[in-house]
Amino acid sequence: MAFMPQLSRLPATRYSRSVAQVGAAEVELLEALREGQESAFTALVEEYHASIVRVARTYVSNRATAEEVAQETWLAVLNGLDRFEGRASLKTWIFRILANIAQTRAQRDSRSLPFSSLGDESSEPAVDPERFAPAGERWAGHWKSYPERWDTLPEERLVGDETRSRIEGAIERLPSIQRQVITLRDIEGWSAEEVCSALELSETNQRVLLHRARSKVRQALEAYLAQDYEC
Amino acid sequence: MLISEDLTCQELVELVTEYLEGTLRPKDRDRFEQHVVLCDGCAYYLDQMRTMIALTDSLTEESITPEARESLLHVFREWKGG
Amino acid sequence: MVRAYKCLRPGRIGPFSGYRWPVGVWVEGGGNAALCLRGIHACRTEDLPYWLTQELWEIELDDDVRREHRKLVANRGRIERRIEAWTRASAAGFAEGCAARTEQRAMQARGEQAGRLAELAADAAANAAKGEAALLGFIAARAAELDSGTEGYADERRAQANWLASELGLEAA
Numbered sequence: 001m002a003f004m005p006q007l008s009r010l011p012a013t014r015y016s017r018s019v020a021q022v023g024a025a026e027v028e029l030l031e032a033l034r035e036g037q038e039s040a041f042t043a044l045v046e047e048y049h050a051s052i053v054r055v056a057r058t059y060v061s062n063r064a065t066a067e068e069v070a071q072e073t074w075l076a077v078l079n080g081l082d083r084f085e086g087r088a089s090l091k092t093w094i095f096r097i098l099a100n101i102a103q104t105r106a107q108r109d110s111r112s113l114p115f116s117s118l119g120d121e122s123s124e125p126a127v128d129p130e131r132f133a134p135a136g137e138r139w140a141g142h143w144k145s146y147p148e149r150w151d152t153l154p155e156e157r158l159v160g161d162e163t164r165s166r167i168e169g170a171i172e173r174l175p176s177i178q179r180q181v182i183t184l185r186d187i188e189g190w191s192a193e194e195v196c197s198a199l200e201l202s203e204t205n206q207r208v209l210l211h212r213a214r215s216k217v218r219q220a221l222e223a224y225l226a227q228d229y230e231c
Numbered sequence: 232m233l234i235s236e237d238l239t240c241q242e243l244v245e246l247v248t249e250y251l252e253g254t255l256r257p258k259d260r261d262r263f264e265q266h267v268v269l270c271d272g273c274a275y276y277l278d279q280m281r282t283m284i285a286l287t288d289s290l291t292e293e294s295i296t297p298e299a300r301e302s303l304l305h306v307f308r309e310w311k312g313g
Numbered sequence: 314m315v316r317a318y319k320c321l322r323p324g325r326i327g328p329f330s331g332y333r334w335p336v337g338v339w340v341e342g343g344g345n346a347a348l349c350l351r352g353i354h355a356c357r358t359e360d361l362p363y364w365l366t367q368e369l370w371e372i373e374l375d376d377d378v379r380r381e382h383r384k385l386v387a388n389r390g391r392i393e394r395r396i397e398a399w400t401r402a403s404a405a406g407f408a409e410g411c412a413a414r415t416e417q418r419a420m421q422a423r424g425e426q427a428g429r430l431a432e433l434a435a436d437a438a439a440n441a442a443k444g445e446a447a448l449l450g451f452i453a454a455r456a457a458e459l460d461s462g463t464e465g466y467a468d469e470r471r472a473q474a475n476w477l478a479s480e481l482g483l484e485a486a
Contacts, residue, residue, distance in 0.1 A: 038308075041303075041304075049300075050294050125241075146271055147279055148279075167286060167287055167290065186287040187287055211249075221279075
């Protein structure tokens, strides 16, 4: 029977932090930043920059643009320091600034439409219905043939660069709102609560979007891993 | 599992996200797990989903490039000076 | 502190979490997505037939032990002792008993259910040799339900749990 492979090189699953107001350590950091301490800025950048670029990428079409959006975001953060009251968490606040800048930029570059509304998406099954026995048969709704076991694959296959880029590619091809949800939840490790708050989604909507996104990415990964391994 | 509690594989794959989120009601969670115990196909599917999520999580390994850090320090110093 | 049982896959792997359980170490549930999503799960003897896997362990549960549908849930758990008597052979014995009862129901069945019970008996026969304990338990219970409704189902499950308790020296169901 299947079990989760003990992938030694993957980091342990992160604890998701719940939505909080700005914490004590962050208050200190912000103070230091307001006083112009470069070390405080460096600390903040080390913490958030990579994430900001990744999230920017879910709005704009290429990495260079994402880096530009990230820079603009940092400048806006610095200019907005005096106005930040700490009622939202620092992360949420930075994200809102980022979202504004990224959306504006995306629209300007006319890459993608604003968040596609849930209503536009027709129902998408998580798995192609062809994979299951049709109605009327004794085993209607059951797998015609089982999905592959990934726990018996050599680890290099799973954690390699190619696999990684397949996942990134699959995420990039998602509708923008699904891309944003899966990026924030599964790459950035935000909690469901945080994502609902940041993207203004109901709990149910967030879950449906996550479900659709994950299903598509799994399909893409499955298609890739099913290929014969070329030596 | 009683007949009334039966779950097909096709139904199960639509519940995977709720299961992993912990939002299924206890009875539905029970039906889900009962089915996984009995069905290798769905056990493999659940495993695939978990593996995919763990691999996605690992996409965070990249950190800020030296060029970006330099560039941002420049931004900071300008902001400070201005 | 409550003593209960934990069904794991070979190598002490959780069947739903994929987590490899350490022996003799307290494990916390809740908050870590790699483990049981809301707490540590375990079974009483009466729940075992639903969850049987290859390895059976005794588990101590601590801190807010709650009874949920067909399982116990707690915030902490520690596995210590493997039930050595639960082997491939005893799983096969369990499966054979389930298959035999299913076969008997099929033979005695009349009317509407006869066809379905015959199918189940065939399924049981096909899988009994593989020692798929949980599957055979399910087939036998399904046959009992078709035959004598939810009461029959409950009786069959109770019989399964009693067999396990007696055969493996577990706490009475």
